[in-house]
Amino acid sequence: MAQSTTSKTHAPEATKSVAELKQIAAQVRRDIVRMVHAVNSGHPGGSLGCTELLVSLYFKVMKHTPEPFDMDGIGQDLFFLSNGHISPVFYSVLARSGYFPVSELATFRKLNSRLQGHPATHEHLPGIRIASGSLGQGLSVATGAAQAKKLNGDNSTVFVLMGDGELQEGQIWEAALYAPHHKVDNLIAFVDRNGQQIDGPTDKIGGLGDLRAKFEAFGWRVLETDGNQFETLLPTIEEAQSLLGQGVPVMVLMDTEMGFGIDFMMGSHKWHGVAPNDDQLATALLQLEVEKASDY
Amino acid sequence: MKDFPYTESKDTRSGFGAGLHELGRTNPNVVALCADLIGSLKMDAFVKDFPERFFQVGIAEANMMGLAAGLTIGGKIPFTGTFANFSTGRVYDQIRQSIAYSGKNVKICASHAGLTLGEDGATHQILEDIGLMKMLPHMTVINPCDYNQTKAATLAIADYEGPVYLRFGRPVVPNFTPADQQFEIGKGVMLNEGADVSIFATGHLVWKAILAGKLLADKGINAEIINIHTIKPLDARMILESARKTRCVVTAEEHQMNGGLGDSIAQLLAREEPLPLEMVAVNDSFGESGTPDQLMEKYKLNEAAIVAAVEKVMARRK
Numbered sequence: 259m260a261q262s263t264t265s266k267t268h269a270p271e272a273t274k275s276v277a278e279l280k281q282i283a284a285q286v287r288r289d290i291v292r293m294v295h296a297v298n299s300g301h302p303g304g305s306l307g308c309t310e311l312l313v314s315l316y317f318k319v320m321k322h323t324p325e326p327f328d329m330d331g332i333g334q335d336l337f338f339l340s341n342g343h344i345s346p347v348f349y350s351v352l353a354r355s356g357y358f359p360v361s362e363l364a365t366f367r368k369l370n371s372r373l374q375g376h377p378a379t380h381e382h383l384p385g386i387r388i389a390s391g392s393l394g395q396g397l398s399v400a401t402g403a404a405q406a407k408k409l410n411g412d413n414s415t416v417f418v419l420m421g422d423g424e425l426q427e428g429q430i431w432e433a434a435l436y437a438p439h440h441k442v443d444n445l446i447a448f449v450d451r452n453g454q455q456i457d458g459p460t461d462k463i464g465g466l467g468d469l470r471a472k473f474e475a476f477g478w479r480v481l482e483t484d485g486n487q488f489e490t491l492l493p494t495i496e497e498a499q500s501l502l503g504q505g506v507p508v509m510v511l512m513d514t515e516m517g518f519g520i521d522f523m524m525g526s527h528k529w530h531g532v533a534p535n536d537d538q539l540a541t542a543l544l545q546l547e548v549e550k551a552s553d554y
Numbered sequence: 555m556k557d558f559p560y561t562e563s564k565d566t567r568s569g570f571g572a573g574l575h576e577l578g579r580t581n582p583n584v585v586a587l588c589a590d591l592i593g594s595l596k597m598d599a600f601v602k603d604f605p606e607r608f609f610q611v612g613i614a615e616a617n618m619m620g621l622a623a624g625l626t627i628g629g630k631i632p633f634t635g636t637f638a639n640f641s642t643g644r645v646y647d648q649i650r651q652s653i654a655y656s657g658k659n660v661k662i663c664a665s666h667a668g669l670t671l672g673e674d675g676a677t678h679q680i681l682e683d684i685g686l687m688k689m690l691p692h693m694t695v696i697n698p699c700d701y702n703q704t705k706a707a708t709l710a711i712a713d714y715e716g717p718v719y720l721r722f723g724r725p726v727v728p729n730f731t732p733a734d735q736q737f738e739i740g741k742g743v744m745l746n747e748g749a750d751v752s753i754f755a756t757g758h759l760v761w762k763a764i765l766a767g768k769l770l771a772d773k774g775i776n777a778e779i780i781n782i783h784t785i786k787p788l789d790a791r792m793i794l795e796s797a798r799k800t801r802c803v804v805t806a807e808e809h810q811m812n813g814g815l816g817d818s819i820a821q822l823l824a825r826e827e828p829l830p831l832e833m834v835a836v837n838d839s840f841g842e843s844g845t846p847d848q849l850m851e852k853y854k855l856n857e858a859a860i861v862a863a864v865e866k867v868m869a870r871r872k
Contacts, residue, residue, distance in 0.1 A: 329627060330629050336627070378656075380655060387627050388652060388656050389651050394616075398623075398652075399621070399623050399627075402620060402621035402627075403627045403628060405624070405625060406624065406625045406626075407628055409606070409628070409630065428616070429648070432616055432617035433620065436611065436617055
């Protein structure tokens with residue numbers, strides 16, 4: 259977890275090994291369950307399922323400068339979280355990559371905290387560039403940010419993550435039509451395809467059907483991967499990056515397991531927005547082994 | 555009663571178009587987005603001369619608001635253009651979360667506000683937009699009265715950092731604001747100093763207030779007429795100063811009573827200086843098809859309605 263104290267810019271770290279990333283992911287998962295346990299609220303399921311993606315982006319893939327945080331992010335890769343309820347994983351990864359003190363994770367969802375239940379810019383938490391939580395808005399925002407980069411002659415990349423249930427929002431499809439039409443080819447979007455939403459399995463609530471066919475029909479380049487294995491996720495992100503600059507945006511359909519990494523939380527929508535109790539937390543932490551745990 | 559000479563009548567939306575075009579030349583960070591209404595918003599000149607800074611979004615207003623929020627990240631100053639109805643009610647949550655709560659420097663520019671859209675009817679005539687926008691924390695709400703003022707407001711909001719709702723319309727109205735008048739956000743414009751009643755008007759009703767002032771002068775009533783082009787932040791100081799002098803107030807706007815300028819001024823007076831107040835506004839009703847003049851008459855948004863309100867409020871004055 260050691261962060262450089264002299265330079266706060268993360269260049270893409272081709273040397274960071276999968277073993278190291280797994281250690282970071284385990285620490286992030288410890289943060290997630292401890293954060294939601296402390297306030298008996300929050301969304302652990304989706305957070306645990308997207309841990310590999312956020313760790314990959316912030317610790318290996320993206321070129322970004324945590325400090326000083328610059329809202330405009332000129333020359334930096336940007337990440338937008340559209341499904342803002344998985345704020346625990348976002349906050350943990352931001353803190354552990356140097357945007358703000360790890361100790362501040364203890365304020366999550368508490369009064370007067372910068373770590374609001376859903377991400378907000380209002381409290382000026384470094385690393386957050388847009389409020390999210392009301393679903394369906396992030397793809398539009400990320401597309402606008404990508405177009406600003408083009409106007410600025412900035413050849414860095416914009417990443418955005420959406421939930422799969424979130425794709426039931428109509429605005430997503432407005433943006434999905436727009437980005438290929440305007441050749442927004444500096445944009446990589448991810449869908450967290452965990453197949454779950456609050457009221458049950460996505461297939462039963464509002465089936466999304468063949469997402470690859472849908473996005474391809476809208477004009478996107480579509481890749482699919484296992485989102486919980488660095489060994490498959492990292493090469494897929496690399497492939498997505500290789501497809502940039504070709505006149506089309508890239509969509510990565512990422513199969514994940516809600517609650518991944520903690521056996522009793524996996525594969526069910528039950529842990530979408532429920533915090534573990536004391537015993538469950540203890541059990542979870544036993545499953546999240548880190549060589550040198552550095553819990554906040 | 556002062557005279558307000560003008561050489562021509564023009565639509566306020568054309569003032570927006572002219573201001574946006576000028577910004578294209580003077581401010582390289584200004585970008586524009588439109589939801590399939592370039593001609594209606596008079597954005598043609600900007601589109602022609604600055605195509606690389608124009609984004610045609612199509613009929614997808616929710617996406618437009620999100621795109622605009624995103625474009626600010628990287629230093630752009632986005633101006634969105636569509637009808638007032640589709641600029642507010644249709645996209646309220648997008649504005650709320652991605653623009654207002656996120657503190658983004660987006661200028662929401664809304665044409666065809668109010669009844670004067672005319673024949674299209676109530677689906678397109680929004681009378682709730684000022685209320686919707688002024689309720690949002692951080693949102694500035696501006697409703698200029700004529701071509702010159704709308705152009706000046708368009709230029710001014712580009713220099714202001716923060717989300718703005720700029721409301722204008724379709725019909726031609728006398729263009730009496732001096733072309734060189736500086737637009738100051740949040741500052742009322744004194745049009746006629748008077749002692750008997752304070753008339754606070756906004757948007758298209760400002761000219762109607764001037765017409766009413768002349769009719770009142772013929773009756774020996776000396777009306778103070780102030781153009782409140784910025785509903786939020788409200789020029790509380792100027793409003794209170796005038797009200798304390800005249801001891802009675804009339805508000806006039808092309809909007810619902812609920813949530814409009816009159817509502818804001820009523821709140822202010824109730825807190826600071828309780829005085830009789832009458833509102834010239836639409837009373838809890840949708841609009842309908844008709845010519846703009848017919849509608850303004852039917853819904854009592856004209857000089858006759860203002861005169862009647864003045865007589866009523868003066869009778870209530872203690």
